[in-house]
Amino acid sequence: xxxxxxxDASLAVLxxxxxxxxxxxxxxxxxxxxxISYGLLLALVWVRLSAVDVALTxxxxxxxxxxxxxxxxxxxxxxGVADVSRPLGRVGKFFIxxxxxVITIGIAVAFLSLPESAPTLAPxxxxxxPSTGLGNPVTAVLLSYRAIDxxxxxxxxxxxxxxxxxxxxxxHWGGAPESPGRDRPEEPxxxxxxxxxPLGILIGVHLVWTGATEPGGAFQGGTILxxxxxxxxxxxxxxxxxxxxxxxxxxxxxxxALFLGIGVAGFVIAKAFLAYPExxxxxxxxxxxxxxxxxxxxxxxxxxxxxxxxxLP
Amino acid sequence: xxxxxxxxxxxxxxxxxxxxxxGAVGLVRFPDTLARLHALTKADNLGLGLIVLGLLPQxxxxxxxxxxxxxxxxxxxxxxxxxxxxxxxxKDKTSKS
Numbered sequence: 289x290x291x292x293x294x295x296d297a298s299l300a301v302l303x304x305x306x307x308x309x310x311x312x313x314x315x316x317x318x319x320x321x322x323x324i325s326y327g328l329l330l331a332l333v334w335v336r337l338s339a340v341d342v343a344l345t346x347x348x349x350x351x352x353x354x355x356x357x358x359x360x361x362x363x364x365x366x367x368g369v370a371d372v373s374r375p376l377g378r379v380g381k382f383f384i385x386x387x388x389x390v391i392t393i394g395i396a397v398a399f400l401s402l403p404e405s406a407p408t409l410a411p412x413x414x415x416x417x418p419s420t421g422l423g424n425p426v427t428a429v430l431l432s433y434r435a436i437d438x439x440x441x442x443x444x445x446x447x448x449x450x451x452x453x454x455x456x457x458x459x460h461w462g463g464a465p466e467s468p469g470r471d472r473p474e475e476p477x478x479x480x481x482x483x484x485x486p487l488g489i490l491i492g493v494h495l496v497w498t499g500a501t502e503p504g505g506a507f508q509g510g511t512i513l514x515x516x517x518x519x520x521x522x523x524x525x526x527x528x529x530x531x532x533x534x535x536x537x538x539x540x541x542x543x544x545a546l547f548l549g550i551g552v553a554g555f556v557i558a559k560a561f562l563a564y565p566e567x568x569x570x571x572x573x574x575x576x577x578x579x580x581x582x583x584x585x586x587x588x589x590x591x592x593x594x595x596x597x598x599x600l601p
Numbered sequence: 602x603x604x605x606x607x608x609x610x611x612x613x614x615x616x617x618x619x620x621x622x623x624g625a626v627g628l629v630r631f632p633d634t635l636a637r638l639h640a641l642t643k644a645d646n647l648g649l650g651l652i653v654l655g656l657l658p659q660x661x662x663x664x665x666x667x668x669x670x671x672x673x674x675x676x677x678x679x680x681x682x683x684x685x686x687x688x689x690x691x692k693d694k695t696s697k698s
Contacts, residue, residue: 474686474689476681476686477686479682483678484675484678484679487675
């Protein structure tokens with residue numbers, strides 16, 4: 289047994305064990321912590337599969353942002369065992385187990401019946417990489433070959449924020465979400481909130497910029513920017529913005545709007561929707577990524593803040 | 602020269618792993634929150650520090666070496682802040698009961 293195999297095997301067992309614990313544990317807070325650990329382990333799995341782009345996204349979004357959202361949700365619901373007023377009967381449990389088994393067997397059959405050399409578009413993607421001016425094939429897929437998917441993803445985030453805002457009561461509409469931190473944050477947290485965000489901004493921008501040639505991109509970078517923003521609010525250094533603010537809304541929809549605008553302009557300048565003119569692909573992609581990054585950061589921050597809960601004075 | 606740096610790496614990373622192991626054992630075995638925090642900070646501080654120190658000669662340039670050091674520094678900062686906050690909550694709880 290060589291070392292990489294031993295490592296991979298332990299990683300696989302540990303990931304499954306943590307996933308099982310996250311489902312089995314009754315206490316909501318413990319389940320959330322297990323889920324975050326599971327996300328970080330999954331990021332390691334992606335690294336071992338040489339999919340560093342996916343690993344970054346999993347670590348930032350699956351473990352980080354989702355973890356933060358779940359923690360605040362668990363804090364609001366209360367750290368107890370879920371209140372099940374009407375427990376599922378035997379038929380209901382059997383039905384759920386049946387559906388889960390069907391899905392598991394279906395995935396297993398699909399996986400096992402894959403041909404020896406799985407069908408892949410990777411050579412095609414690598415072949416056309418020079419025409420995009422990029423060095424990272426993942427970014428080329430996301431922003432050139434399959435740009436429509438990424439456009440829709442960035443729009444979905446805006447809808448998610450609108451969905452969260454619809455939970456605001458009428459007299460809070462236009463106000464600001466409640467501050468995520470305590471009224472008097474601990475001094476170490478304030479210190480961290482002062483010292484870490486500059487570094488977070490640097491790393492976030494670096495991840496977006498380097499995404500053209502190496503693993504990284506708008507989602508990963510935007511998540512780190514959002515985390516820096518949330519940290520300053522938790523530390524009480526900045527106040528949550530009022531959701532009616534013009535600049536806030538502009539930043540939220542700016543990225544997708546820019547993306548869509550350049551896509552429509554593609555009809556004129558490159559003869560197709562979401563096509564880039566010959567030789568300028570990289571420049572257009574960088575502009576889109578910059579805009580989308582800001583929107584992703586603002587959207588994730590607003591999702592973490594939740595619906596507006598207090599009126600501005 | 603390679604032999605020497607490799608030996609340095611092996612010694613340092615093994616030392617780091619020892620502190621991680623000791624930290625994990627302490628986390629499971631120690632009686633109360635503050636003692637468990639104490640065990641964790643050793644893993645964060647010395648464990649990660651020694652691993653980063655051991656990997657420095659293996660990095661392929663100043664830039665990646667700086668990144669390694671940055672990882673350690675950020676983990677320090679986060680770990681120290683978190684231990685402070687957890688310790689304060691633990692103290693509040695014990696003084697209440």
